[in-house]
Structure formats: structure tokens, C-alpha cells
Amino acid sequence: MRQxxxxxxxxxxxxxxxxxxxxxxxxxxxxxTVAASLALVEEAKAEADIPSWLRVPxxxxxxxxxxxxxxxDVKRAPIQIYKDLAPAYGFSGTPxxxxxxxxxxNGLHFEVHHGGRPLLNPVEHRLIIHxxxxxQLKFDVATLERYPMVTGVHFIECAGNSFFNAIFDxxxxxxxxxxxxxxxxxxxxxVPLRILLEEAAIKPDARWVIAxxxxxxxxxxxxxxxxxxxxxxxxxxxxxERVRPEQGYPMRVxxxxxxxxxxxxxVTSLQVTSRPAYTKDESGEYTDILxxxxxxxxxxxMGVKSVITHPSGTMSMSGPGVYEISGLAWSGLGKVARxxxxxxxxxxxxxxxxxxPVLDKAMTRFAIEWKWDGKPTTLLSRAHDEAGYVxxxxxxxxxxxxxxxxxxxxxxxxxxxSSDGAVTNAHT
Amino acid sequence: xxxxxxxxxxxxxxxxxVSALGQTPQLGQVLQDREIPFFARYIMPDGAGLPxxxxxxxxxxRVWESRCASCHGATGSEGPIMPPxxxxxxYAKSAGKYWPYATTLFDYIRRAxxxxxxxxxxxxxxxxxxxxxxxxxxxxxxxxxIDANSLxxxxxxxxxxxxxxxxxxxxxxx
Numbered sequence: 001m002r003q004x005x006x007x008x009x010x011x012x013x014x015x016x017x018x019x020x021x022x023x024x025x026x027x028x029x030x031x032x033t034v035a036a037s038l039a040l041v042e043e044a045k046a047e048a049d050i051p052s053w054l055r056v057p058x059x060x061x062x063x064x065x066x067x068x069x070x071x072x073d074v075k076r077a078p079i080q081i082y083k084d085l086a087p088a089y090g091f092s093g094t095p096x097x098x099x100x101x102x103x104x105x106n107g108l109h110f111e112v113h114h115g116g117r118p119l120l121n122p123v124e125h126r127l128i129i130h131x132x133x134x135x136q137l138k139f140d141v142a143t144l145e146r147y148p149m150v151t152g153v154h155f156i157e158c159a160g161n162s163f164f165n166a167i168f169d170x171x172x173x174x175x176x177x178x179x180x181x182x183x184x185x186x187x188x189x190x191v192p193l194r195i196l197l198e199e200a201a202i203k204p205d206a207r208w209v210i211a212x213x214x215x216x217x218x219x220x221x222x223x224x225x226x227x228x229x230x231x232x233x234x235x236x237x238x239x240x241e242r243v244r245p246e247q248g249y250p251m252r253v254x255x256x257x258x259x260x261x262x263x264x265x266x267v268t269s270l271q272v273t274s275r276p277a278y279t280k281d282e283s284g285e286y287t288d289i290l291x292x293x294x295x296x297x298x299x300x301x302m303g304v305k306s307v308i309t310h311p312s313g314t315m316s317m318s319g320p321g322v323y324e325i326s327g328l329a330w331s332g333l334g335k336v337a338r339x340x341x342x343x344x345x346x347x348x349x350x351x352x353x354x355x356x357p358v359l360d361k362a363m364t365r366f367a368i369e370w371k372w373d374g375k376p377t378t379l380l381s382r383a384h385d386e387a388g389y390v391x392x393x394x395x396x397x398x399x400x401x402x403x404x405x406x407x408x409x410x411x412x413x414x415x416x417x418s419s420d421g422a423v424t425n426a427h428t
Numbered sequence: 429x430x431x432x433x434x435x436x437x438x439x440x441x442x443x444x445x446v447s448a449l450g451q452t453p454q455l456g457q458v459l460q461d462r463e464i465p466f467f468a469r470y471i472m473p474d475g476a477g478l479p480x481x482x483x484x485x486x487x488x489x490r491v492w493e494s495r496c497a498s499c500h501g502a503t504g505s506e507g508p509i510m511p512p513x514x515x516x517x518x519y520a521k522s523a524g525k526y527w528p529y530a531t532t533l534f535d536y537i538r539r540a541x542x543x544x545x546x547x548x549x550x551x552x553x554x555x556x557x558x559x560x561x562x563x564x565x566x567x568x569x570x571x572x573x574i575d576a577n578s579l580x581x582x583x584x585x586x587x588x589x590x591x592x593x594x595x596x597x598x599x600x601x602x
Contacts, residue, residue, distance in 0.1 A: 082508065085498075085499060085508065085509065128463070130468070131469075136458065136464075138458075139457070143456070196452075196456070199454060271468060271470060277535075278527075279470060280535075283529070284523060284526055295526070295586070295589050295590050295591065296602055297592055298594035299593045299594075299602055300594060301599045301600070408602070
């Protein structure tokens with residue numbers, strides 16, 4: 001945790017500080033804190049020693065950059081629930097607590113694979129469009145490169161993200177990567193699906209598009225025609241470079257705001273139909289069991305959600321004093337309108353600052369300065385979206401679903417801080 | 429947004445208008461029927477896409493024991509992975525009781541199972557394994573044969589329990 005010193009004494013009763021005052025007071029102090037921590041590492045040396053890298057030329061240019069070697073612990077958190085029995089069925093979570101800003105580096109975008117990452121040949125890969133169309137068409141990658149493309153920053157969140165919190169009444173002591181890491185945020189560039197479907201000339205009774213992947217189980221989902229002809233994109237690029245193999249190389253479907261499973265990776269077929277196919281995932285795993293035992297299908301939109309990433313579970317505070325509480329918020333219904341933060345178990349709330357730009361169906365970074373008095377407390381964040389939805393408490397969320405249900409969990413995350421500074425996962 | 433009028437309006441525009449077609453680059457190549465692999469056509473709940481052939485649980489048991497039991501259990505309810513016979517204490521979404529259409533069982537087994545070697549079963553074997561799962565869930569008799577005609581007519585217990593949220597309220601979350 002970055003600890004800041006301040007001259008600003010304009011503090012609310014619960015220690016939350018006005019950000020403007022904080023920024024004014026902290027600029028000089030922040031710099032000296034960084035210098036001080038570097039000095040700790042190098043304290044055996046005299047300050048005036050000339051370090052080794054100043055006595056030799058640096059490394060030459062390289063064709064593809066890599067993170068600093070000292071950042072090797074910034075990596076995804078893999079979960080293989082069936083271990084060696086089905087190693088290709090697994091997840092890996094984005095280490096949200098080790099990142100700042102809003103864009104997920106491509107190598108850290110979360111994965112959920114139902115049949116592994118295919119080693120497909122991009123030259124042989126085709127996207128075909130068939131079914132209720134007047135012209136059955138096929139496209140290779142080179143042809144799609146000639147089509148008009150659009151770019152948008154959007155989150156993709158697995159419907160089952162945060163499943164540990166959804167299922168277990170005793171909170172699991174894990175970090176944000178394991179607890180909430182099945183969400184990432186990227187700039188996606190590609191061809192609007194609408195253009196390709198227009199070229200295929202869909203018939204009047206076309207109501208659904210079954211998108212099918214070029215992976216071992218040929219994962220398939222039914223997409224309503226309104227979405228396919230709306231903001232759906234056939235993405236070829238992810239943060240400027242080709243879509244990564246883990247995210248669907250050479251092409252994937254991106255459906256802004258919809259559950260991750262529908263954003264078909266390695267997409268190879270668009271089957272236009274009059275009805276949904278009730279594919280395996282929309283028949284089982286991606287349905288919701290409600291409290292009364294009934295089952296909800298085709299719940300596409302990911303609801304408004306937020307999580308404080310700094311500080312968060314498994315971290316330790318470095319003593320009482322001033323901190324920046326920072327986190328991420330998103331909604332599948334549009335822009336994040338407001339994020340409130342509580343540092344007293346929800347007794348009082350203050351609006352955090354939303355960092356610009358606040359984009360549609362994309363992650364927004366929120367932040368608020370806070371002076372921790374060293375006493376045990378609980379931090380909470382509660383996001384609102386422009387459609388008027390607000391994050392529920394865990395208790396309220398659990399009341400609506402069966403105990404085993406974990407999809408669409410978007411309840412408020414609570415982080416308990418003990419007097420010794422340990423930050424732990426808590427349910428409120 | 430979701431009105432039928434909207435759908436018909438833009439569909440009519442696309443189908444009928446040369447100028448609307450002209451707005452796309454027109455670089456897609458004509459796709460012949462013979463170029464469409466089976467896995468690109470999902471089998472629909474009404475049975476559209478089901479191939480010829482048939483199978484019974486009696487035949488399916490042999491396939492099950494050699495190709496399925498190591499992940500899903502000796503009789504389909506033991507697991508450890510997503511047992512299709514149930515529901516069980518650890519898995520609420522057993523395919524036989526939970527999935528609304530039996531056609532999905534056939535399609536998914538054909539495209540994706542067995543997990544280490546998908547698409548290695550013949551259509552007859554897929555019908556037989558589907559029949560075994562249905563039999564073990566008490567939905568058909570052990571020697572009952574299923575085929576393209578009977579599979580879509582089978583009343584699955586999960587169907588009546590299902591609410592289609594998209595049809596009910598579109599994009600609005602539950």
C-alpha cells in the first residue's frame with residue numbers, strides 16, 4: 001500500500017478525505033515516501049554510490065517487450081477444479097489487486113476454458129454464416145481485414161465470477177485474483193457482426209444467431225438477433241494487437257455487457273435461426289437456480305458491480321495514516337454513475353471520485369483518500385449504474401437464489417481490516 | 429427495441445434492397461452446404477439436425493463403461509465431473525433432470541464428448557449413450573430405442589421449471 005502524508009486536515013468524521021485537498025497536500029510528500037522506501041532497500045550502501053547499471057551500456061532494443069523480471073509475481077491465478085482428470089477445463093483470474101488503471105494487459109486477461117485453448121491454424125480458420133440467410137457466406141482472416149472495423153473498451157466478466165463469495169458462507173481468505181478475477185477490461189477492435197449478417201442477408205424470421213467456437217468442444221451459445229445486429233463485434237484485435245490465443249485467436253465474439261460465456265472465442269460459425277438452440281451451457285451451467293427452485297435461463301446482462309482492489313484481501317496495511325482507497329466498477333447496462341465507499345461497515349457512505357473516461361459497459365476506476373486511525377474496521381464499495389441499478393448486499397443477493405447458485409453474483413464486497421493491518425475477506 | 433416491427437423493418441430492408449447490400453464490402457465467399465461441418469449446426473429442440481440412427485440404454489451401457497464412466501461415474505451419478513444422472517448432493521444441474529431438451533444431450537455428446545477425444549463416437553454410439561443417461565434418470569426404459577423422431581418428443585422434467593428471462597424482460601437483470 002502506498003502511504004501518503006498530508007497537510008490537509010479537512011477530514012470527515014470517519015476519516016474519508018476530500019480528494020482535491022488530498023492531491024494538493026500530498027504531491028511533495030508522495031515523492032519523498034517513494035524515495036524513502038527505495039532507501040530502505042539500499043540502506044547498506046552509501047547514498048552517493050554509483051549503481052552498476054550506470055557504468056555499462058544498457059540492453060539493446062528487443063522485438064517484443066516483456067514485464068520487468070522483478071514483476072514476475074504479477075500473473076494470473078489458475079484454478080483447475082478437476083485437476084488431471086480434465087486439465088483443459090479450468091479458469092485463471094486476472095490479478096486485479098496488482099494492477100492499476102482500467103485496461104487489463106493482454107497476458108493477464110482472465111481465462112475460462114471448457115475444453116482448453118485450441119492449437120488452431122489461423123490460415124485454415126473460417127467464419128461461416130448459414131441458416132436463415134439468403135446468402136451462405138464464408139470469410140477467412142485476410143478477407144475480414146478489409147472490412148470496416150470499430151473499436152470499443154469493454155469489460156468481459158464470466159457469469160460465475162466471484163463464485164467463492166456466492167457459495168461459501170464462511171468467507172474464503174483469498175486475493176482479488178481468486179475471488180473476483182474472472183473479469184477483465186480491454187480495447188476490442190473488429191468488424192460489427194451486423195455488417196457480416198447484412199451481407200449474408202438474414203431472412204425475416206431470423207431471431208437468434210448460434211455462435212460456435214473452433215475449439216475441441218465447439219462451445220456454442222444462442223445470441224438474440226437484437227444484440228447481434230446491435231453492438232456485437234467480431235473482434236480481431238485486443239488492446240491493439242491480435243486477439244491472444246487465450247481470448248479466441250484469430251477471432252472472437254464480443255457482446256458488450258453480456259455474460260462472458262456468450263462472447264464465443266475462436267468463433268467459426270454463425271447459425272441464424274428462429275429459436276434459441278438451448279445449447280449445453282444455456283441448458284445447465286449458465287442458468288440460475290432461484291430461491292424457490294425455479295430456473296432462470298437467458299439472463300444475459302452482467303449487473304452493476306464494484307470491488308475495492310487497494311487495499312484488498314491478503315494485503316497488509318503499513319500502519320495508521322493516509323491511504324488511497326481505489327477499486328474498479330462496471331455494469332453490463334451502461335456507464336457507472338456513482339460509487340460510494342464506506343469505512344465503517346456501511347453506517348456512512350461517501351462518494352468516491354470516478355476517474356475519466358467513464359465508458360459504456362467498461363471498467364471505471366474509483367478512488368477516495370482515507371486516513372486510517374489504526375482501529376479495526378470494514379471497507380465497502382457500492383456501485384450504481386446509469387440505468388438505476390445498485391449493488392445489493394450479500395444477504396439480499398443470497399435471498400433471491402438457491403444456496404448452490406453462483407452465477408451473476410454482484411454483491412457488495414467487504415474487506416475487514418484488523419488492528420494489526422491484515423486485510424481479510426468478510427461477508428456483511 | 430425488441431418489437432417484432434423493428435425486426436421485420438430491418439430484415440425487409442436487408443433482403444429487398446440492393447443499396448443496403450451494397451453498403452457491405454461483399455467480399456464473403458459463397459458457402460456450399462457440403463462445406464458446413466456437423467458441429468456448425470446445433471441440433472434444435474424440435475429435432476432439426478438430428479442424424480439417422482438409433483440406440484438404446486442396453487447398447488449404451490457398454491459405451492458408457494469404456495468411454496464415460498471414468499469422469500461421470502460407473503452409473504452416471506457418482507461423478508466426479510458433472511454427473512448427468514441426479515441431481516446429487518454435490519451437483520444440482522444433472523443433465524437428465526435439469527436440461528430442458530433431450531436434443532441437447534445428443535448434440536453435446538456428439539460435439540464435445542468424451543472430453544479427451546471429442547467427436548470420436550459414431551452417431552449410433554451417441555444415441556446409445558444418450559439413451560443410457562435418459563434410462564438412468566428414469567425417463568425411458570432400458571431396452572427402449574431412441575432416434576431422430578422420438579428424442580425431441582421426450583418430455584424432460586427440467587422444461588417446465590424454466591423461465592426465459594430474455595423473453596420476459598429483455599436485457600433487464602433479474
